[in-house]
Amino acid sequence: MVREELAVRLNDREYTNWLKAGRCLLLLKDGLHPFITHHMSTFHRDLLNQNALLRKPCETSSCRPRGNKLSSPCRVCSEWQRVILRYHRQPSSTVNWDNCFPPHWRTDHWELAKAYMPRGQGKVKGADQCDASALLNLINYCGGFQSVDTKFVREVIRYRNELMHSSEFHMKDEWMKHYRVALRNLVRQFSHVPQMATAGRQIEEMLTVDLSVCISGLDRMDSADLDGFEIDSVSQWETSADLISQWEAELLQERLQELLHAADDDTTTWDAEQLMTLDGFLQANRDLGERFSAELQAIHSLQARE
Incomplete structure (x- = not known):
């Protein structure tokens, strides 16, 4: 039954477009995070080498944001704050200080990175734990990424x-045609990064693969390469169905977390209509409703509060 329901969804061309486009973001994330980890580590080290005050530990060990404000930090954390704003490409926009634990700015390059990222990154410990949106926003806002043309980054963020x-x-x-061009332009910015070259090839393959299947699961897919093997037998289709189902779940999980996080945040206007639409979609597809039963409970609790 699970595979039958998945097969029905995959026979909807515009839904498979959504799924493939989302999978490309996951591939992009995997290609980006080694580069970003290395780049932020180098940027952090350069800041320490240029400013002796930044090399000193927090004077209280307790400087931390209250809400999204970093009020009355010690002399060292205040200097870190000044430097972070200096390298912020849009310092007049909201800086999410509540992502950070300032006493760790001196020792952890990722605590520095999180100052340039969207809200909700407080518990994230590295680039490999971030989604594509968080990584792209980091590149867009942090002036340490001078080698990247941010207009291409912003274009992919928009899509x-x-x-x-x-x-x-x-x-x-x-929409998919324009999205493909935007991804190509972005990937080209990182032609010197081996992981991004691999991601670029995988993205091209994903955008051309035919995920549509009939309910019996006996149709051959057009893809010559889905995670390294050809789809030419029922047993391979079974494996591929599991993979596709996993990709679908990752994308829906990301969207659910984004909506639920906004709903739990008193300072954010959350989208009740989108949450209700997602609720309806999950309930209409029994396999997804079972997979996301805990999230559906959370949605229903929010609706009961309204």
Whole structure:
């Protein structure tokens, strides 16, 4: 039954467009995080070498944001704050200080990185734990990434937001064409990074693969390469179904977390309509409703509070 329900969804072309576009973001994330880890480590080390005060420990060991404000930090953390703003490409925009634990700015490059990222990164310990949106926003806002043309980064961020905010989980073919160009332009910025070259090839394969299947699961897929093997037998289809189901779950999980996090945040306007649409979609697909039963309970609790 699970595979039958998945097969029905995969026979909806615009839904498979949504799924493939989202999978490309996961591939992009995997290609980006080694580069970003190395780059932020180097940027952090350079800041320490340029400023002796930054090499000193927090004077109280207790400087931390209250809400999203870093009020009355010690002399050292105040200097870190000044330097972070100096390298912020849009310092007049909201800086998410509540992502950070300032006493660790001296010793942990990732605590520095989180100052340039969207809210909700407080517990994240490294680039490999971030989604594509968080990593792209880091590159966009942190002036330490001088080698990257941010107009291409912002373009992919825009497409990512359109994708994740699609209430029906449907993307048209025309949208996919423009999205493909935006991804190519971005990947080209990292032609010197081996992991991004690999991600670029995987993205191209994903955008051309035909995920549509009939309910019996006996149709051959057009892809020559899905995670390294050809799809030419029922047993391989079974394996591929598990993979595709996993990709689908990762994307839906990301969207659920984004909506639920916004709903739990008193300072954020949350999208009740999108949450209800997602609730309806999950309940209409029994396999997904079972997989996300805990999240559905959380949605129903929020609706009961309204």
